[in-house]
Amino acid sequence: MVSAVVVTQKLFHLVLTLSFLLGLLLMAGVPLTKFGHLLFFPAFLGSIFAFSGISGSWWQVVLVIIKSVTAASALLLLIATTGAPAIFACLRLIFPPLIVDALFITYRSFFILLDELTSLFTALKVKAGYSPVRLILNLRNIANALGLLLIRSLEISERMYKVLALRGYQEGLLFSGSWYQPTKYDLGPLLASALVLLWVVVL
Amino acid sequence: MWLVLGFTGTAALLALATLRMRREEITSSLPRLSVICAFMLLAMSVPLGFLPTHLNLTVLAGILLGPWLGIIASFIVNLILALVGHGGITVVGLNTLVVGSEVVLGYNLFKALSRRVRPVLAAALATALALLVSTALMIGLVGLTQIEPSLLLHDHDFGHEEEHGIGVPQEISLARFAQIVLPISLVGIILESTVTSLLIGYLLKVKPDLIDIAKDEGQMEGEKGLTR
Secondary structure (H helix, E strand, O other), X not given: OHHHHHHOOOHHHHHHHHHHHHHHHXXXXXXXXXXXXXXXXXHHHHHHHHOOEOOOOHHHHHHHHHHHHHHHHHHHHHHHHOOHHXXXXXXXOOOOHHHHHHHHHHHHHHHHHHHHHHHHHHHHHHOXXXXXXXXXXXXXXXXXXXXXXXXXXXXXXXXXXHXXXXXXXXXXXXXXXXXXXXXXXXXXXXXXXXXXXXXXXXX | OHHHHHHHHHHHHHHHHHHHOOHHHHHHHHHHXXXXXXXXXXXXXXXXXXXXXXXXXXXXXHHHHOHHHHHHHHHHHHHHHHHOOOOOHHHHHHHHHHHHHHHHHHHHHHHHHOOOOOXXXXXXXXXXXXXXXXXXXXXXXXHHOXXXXXXXXXXXXXXXXXXXXXXXXXXXXXXXXXXXXXXXXXXXXXXXXXXXXXXXHHHHHHOHHHOHHHHHHOOOOOOOOOOO
């Protein structure tokens, strides 16, 4: 799907592909009101790139923005409908075991630290340590909160290392086995993506 | 073509980073690498009020992890961000090269500057310089990607392209792109330098053994005479 976005230069194909992806997201039950804002970032960054163009015709600007949003929608569909461990396990086919293990532990650590950060920010706001317009105060308090979070995260990493060592961790152990191999259920999305790519290349 | 070059360069760097580290070092560093990556991802989501930018903390990661693990960390963070639509999946290679340059440069600059000035100031200067260089690198890459790579290997001057019928595609005005990106980047650089230096100062007070560079040089702030 991403290859189709990269290859095509026709606005009509991109708009149809984007509509197809948004339709798939709705069919998968992904609440776009909660996840739709993630598409704002590629649109904003794509618009910076688009408005830097010399020719500046409107359809080229729209083309660049729609390309970035369509590619991001494809990835949003992937991440919203597939569990992260399954995605990382498939990446085991491409990347060395260290990278995949680091991805998985990063994913786990992210949510652990997110809880800590949320608590820290609640404490900051309750104690009037954060205000949308007082930049210097925010920077100082945020830096202290992040410093505290960093110390805590490094303590978590040391504990995690001891846990892994105790359980005989070796590089590549987290995703060993064959459960990450593609199955017949992956054929549907693969065929649909191949058809989209063929359509934009041939037509 | 440039995307392929980006991925190839990143793959080579990652292979080199993995080979440089011994197996037992990798196993023991893996949790630290992962939580620093998670920390970087979280720092990017910290709200900064009305400012249109976010923290990266790449130089901090370089100081805490070292250059080789820092390169691996920059790749992991870029990949995860691309998976959630923040940054393109096709430019993960090029992004990693740019962010990796921040990490490596930041580490080396901090190491060099902390011999001459206080570590907190060294951290601020190292961050500012590393980010300036990476911004210039990013703008340069955007300019390069507008040119066919084969043209760079050609011996002829650019003025001969019309004779040969080879056009140099110039879809992007680099000057206009730089005019849009630089003000935002400068705000980000000031912010990043401030927060990184504050964090380094905090770590030096609370847990100075984490900052190996400053400890090795014997220049820890307010701790001359204290033992570990």
